[in-house]
Amino acid sequence: MTPQDPMVPKTLLGRDKDTAWMGFLILAGLFIASLVTCNLIFRKFFAWDVGGMTFEQSVGLLPYPITFLVTDMISEIYGKRKANLVVFSGLAASILTLGIVTLAGWADATSWSPVSNAEFDHAFGQTALAVGASMAAYLLAQFIDVRIFHFWKSLTHGKHLWLRNNLSTIPSQIVDTSTVLVLLCAVGEIGWERFGALLLNGVAFKSLVAALDTPLVYLGVGWMRRRFGLLEGQEVAL
Numbered sequence: 001m002t003p004q005d006p007m008v009p010k011t012l013l014g015r016d017k018d019t020a021w022m023g024f025l026i027l028a029g030l031f032i033a034s035l036v037t038c039n040l041i042f043r044k045f046f047a048w049d050v051g052g053m054t055f056e057q058s059v060g061l062l063p064y065p066i067t068f069l070v071t072d073m074i075s076e077i078y079g080k081r082k083a084n085l086v087v088f089s090g091l092a093a094s095i096l097t098l099g100i101v102t103l104a105g106w107a108d109a110t111s112w113s114p115v116s117n118a119e120f121d122h123a124f125g126q127t128a129l130a131v132g133a134s135m136a137a138y139l140l141a142q143f144i145d146v147r148i149f150h151f152w153k154s155l156t157h158g159k160h161l162w163l164r165n166n167l168s169t170i171p172s173q174i175v176d177t178s179t180v181l182v183l184l185c186a187v188g189e190i191g192w193e194r195f196g197a198l199l200l201n202g203v204a205f206k207s208l209v210a211a212l213d214t215p216l217v218y219l220g221v222g223w224m225r226r227r228f229g230l231l232e233g234q235e236v237a238l
Contacts, residue, residue: 006158009237016228020236024078028086031070034063035090036097055205065209068145068169072217075149077224079235087142141176145169158233165217166210173206
């Protein structure tokens, strides 16, 4: 029997192929849900004390690391094209969310509505700004993440998953944080005097999360490798 080449994607058949598609769709759903949630809750800020350090960040950051975790897992198992497909799907979902929230804002509340026009506008009035800033940063950061991930995967011949997970996620998170803050400060949503502190806090927080999510990447990727009989660094062909 000819040994498998880890650089050649493995073709799956029958139930294995169905399971692989289900796994891809679940990961894509988690990605889109996390991204849309970020855009809706970004205006609330919180402080988190960890080991003597205080992080002041938007609650929108809480689900956002999931997007990078998911794209790294998709990149590792399903390949670059599928990862880019999920990125574009997230963009489409964000645009749809923006349109629905805008239409809901235009609709006049009834006199008995539990949520008034003013309350709705206060909660979602800056959603268009959030989605615009997020989409600009998101596209740039996610494509950087996918490109860097596959650069390191090719360079290491599919080995050292922890290396490409962190060396792709951390730079792309820095790009994402700085781009969003620049755009929000430029339009007056956040004062420039807070830019430096929020940037440092954001980069430190996201770098910490990137390191902490490495075991989750290994857990998910390891399960899929065993389930589909993949070699280290090998992808599935869907």
